[in-house]
Amino acid sequence: MGELRESKKRDTRQRLSNVATEMFSARGFDRVTVEEIAAAANVSKVTVFNYFARKEDLFLDREGDVKLFIREALGERPKGQSPIDALRGLVDRLSERKHPFARVDSQTVAWWRVVGASPSLEARVREIGDEAVEALALELAGPKADGLARLVAGMIILTWRTAYAEAIRVFEHGGSVKKANAAFIALIDRGFAVVRQTAVSAPRRKEPR
Amino acid sequence: MGELRESKKRDTRQRLSNVATEMFSARGFDRVTVEEIAAAANVSKVTVFNYFARKEDLFLDREGDVKLFIREALGERPKGQSPIDALRGLVDRLSERKHPFARVDSQTVAWWRVVGASPSLEARVREIGDEAVEALALELAGPKADGLARLVAGMIILTWRTAYAEAIRVFEHGGSVKKANAAFIALIDRGFAVVRQTAVSAPRRKEPR
DNA sequence: GTAAAATCTTTTACCGAGTTAATGTTTTCC
DNA sequence: GGAAAACATTAACTCGGTAAAAGATTTTAC
Numbered sequence: 001m002g003e004l005r006e007s008k009k010r011d012t013r014q015r016l017s018n019v020a021t022e023m024f025s026a027r028g029f030d031r032v033t034v035e036e037i038a039a040a041a042n043v044s045k046v047t048v049f050n051y052f053a054r055k056e057d058l059f060l061d062r063e064g065d066v067k068l069f070i071r072e073a074l075g076e077r078p079k080g081q082s083p084i085d086a087l088r089g090l091v092d093r094l095s096e097r098k099h100p101f102a103r104v105d106s107q108t109v110a111w112w113r114v115v116g117a118s119p120s121l122e123a124r125v126r127e128i129g130d131e132a133v134e135a136l137a138l139e140l141a142g143p144k145a146d147g148l149a150r151l152v153a154g155m156i157i158l159t160w161r162t163a164y165a166e167a168i169r170v171f172e173h174g175g176s177v178k179k180a181n182a183a184f185i186a187l188i189d190r191g192f193a194v195v196r197q198t199a200v201s202a203p204r205r206k207e208p209r
Numbered sequence: 210m211g212e213l214r215e216s217k218k219r220d221t222r223q224r225l226s227n228v229a230t231e232m233f234s235a236r237g238f239d240r241v242t243v244e245e246i247a248a249a250a251n252v253s254k255v256t257v258f259n260y261f262a263r264k265e266d267l268f269l270d271r272e273g274d275v276k277l278f279i280r281e282a283l284g285e286r287p288k289g290q291s292p293i294d295a296l297r298g299l300v301d302r303l304s305e306r307k308h309p310f311a312r313v314d315s316q317t318v319a320w321w322r323v324v325g326a327s328p329s330l331e332a333r334v335r336e337i338g339d340e341a342v343e344a345l346a347l348e349l350a351g352p353k354a355d356g357l358a359r360l361v362a363g364m365i366i367l368t369w370r371t372a373y374a375e376a377i378r379v380f381e382h383g384g385s386v387k388k389a390n391a392a393f394i395a396l397i398d399r400g401f402a403v404v405r406q407t408a409v410s411a412p413r414r415k416e417p418r
Numbered sequence: 419g420t421a422a423a424a425t426c427t428t429t430t431a432c433c434g435a436g437t438t439a440a441t442g443t444t445t446t447c448c
Numbered sequence: 449g450g451a452a453a454a455c456a457t458t459a460a461c462t463c464g465g466t467a468a469a470a471g472a473t474t475t476t477a478c
Contacts, residue, residue: 005445005454033434044457049436126335147375147396154367155403162363166356187356194364194407198399217474218426242463253428258465 020058029118056124104167104180159191229267238327265333313376313389368400
């Protein structure tokens with residue numbers, strides 16, 4: 001049933017991702033060409049694009065997981081739990097597991113430094129964020145998600161991104177891992193508290209000018 | 210003092226922007242090359258990049274204004290007015306002026322269709338949005354803006370983007386201009402109401418699992 | 419008005435990401 | 449073992465973007 005083939009493919013893919021990540025970390029994303037990566041992995045340039053649609057995906061390999069995690073957390077939540085509480089629980093679980101999405105340490109900071117130094121990587125990260133918003137809105141409100149659902153979804157992802165960025169900033173400013181992660185959780189709670197109110201708070205009438 | 214030179218430059222720039230916008234609208238952003246634009250404007254390819262750093266900027270020429278408007282609205286606001294009220298006022302003013310940032314009609318919808326059909330244009334729009342967030346955070350909290358300021362700024366821009374996208378959606382789904390703009394304002398009010406509360410609402414403690 | 423300096427444009431040549439099509443090589447399955 | 453399917457490679461190409469040098473135009477100074 002094609003076992004050797006499959007394992008070879010897994011292997012090549014992993015090798016490419018590893019080799020590329022190492023080279024990007026050492027020299028910066030924009031100072032490494034796809035051809036160099038191909039050569040270092042004993043493969044041709046075309047093959048690289050056969051495995052990764054864009055150069056950026058060589059570095060952002062695991063980032064599609066965001067959508068997966070969200071879907072899981074919302075799908076498997078206990079009866080009666082609100083979506084926002086389910087996501088708050090997801091943050092805790094990922095944080096305990098020391099998953100890079102919810103935990104800052106010297107490794108993740110180094111990783112983000114590479115991203116921050118490359119406009120195209122940053123662009124791709126933004127794109128992935130938007131995909132997550134759309135997926136979350138769908139999860140929250142079904143196939144005909146309206147503007148409010150998208151607004152709530154946007155605020156959740158925005159909170160996550162902002163909290164993460166703040167944690168990185170704290171760490172890079174000489175803060176300890178502990179402080180950085182505390183800052184992360186603090187902002188998450190801030191943002192999520194707001195979202196909790198959004199779903200029920202009525203819009204305020206604009207005042208006449 | 211270099212008058213002829215200046216006017217010629219303004220002219221060339223405008224010609225490039227016009228020619229490009231027309232071609233993009235007719236054939237789609239990705240189906241027009243920079244060389245074609247250069248030829249149509251009687252100029253060389255290098256000159257195009259002399260005026261516009263990226264191809265995308267040929268279509269998104271006026272989008273840097275977002276930051277300007279924000280700075281203006283916050284800088285010139287009457288004593289005692291909160292930043293969020295100042296921005297709410299800006300929305301009304303732009304809307305009355307029928308400015309494309311705050312008003313949906315068949316023209317703006319056509320414009321967004323071009324954007325939506327091109328990944329690179331969408332990416333650039335996202336980038337401009339992030340720049341606006343950073344500028345707004347700076348305006349709200351000064352040079353050492355913290356995570357909360359960035360969160361609030363992010364929510365404001367997010368609200369704007371989401372409201373606008375929703376208005377477009379309403380219009381394209383057969384809604385009238387009136388309905389589309391009503392949807393825009395409704396979501397703006399929703400999001401801004403949330404932001405008003407954020408600045409004062411305390412974060413909720415997480416419940417023990 | 420003219421010459422020199424400053425500024426803008428063009429030409430040419432190049433790089434790197436990404437695509438396409440044809441050819442070559444492995445793996446699979448019978 | 450051999451045909452068919454799956455994958456990799458080569459080669460040639462497109463397009464956005466950059467760099468350097470040469471050419472043209474405008475400005476400034478005299």
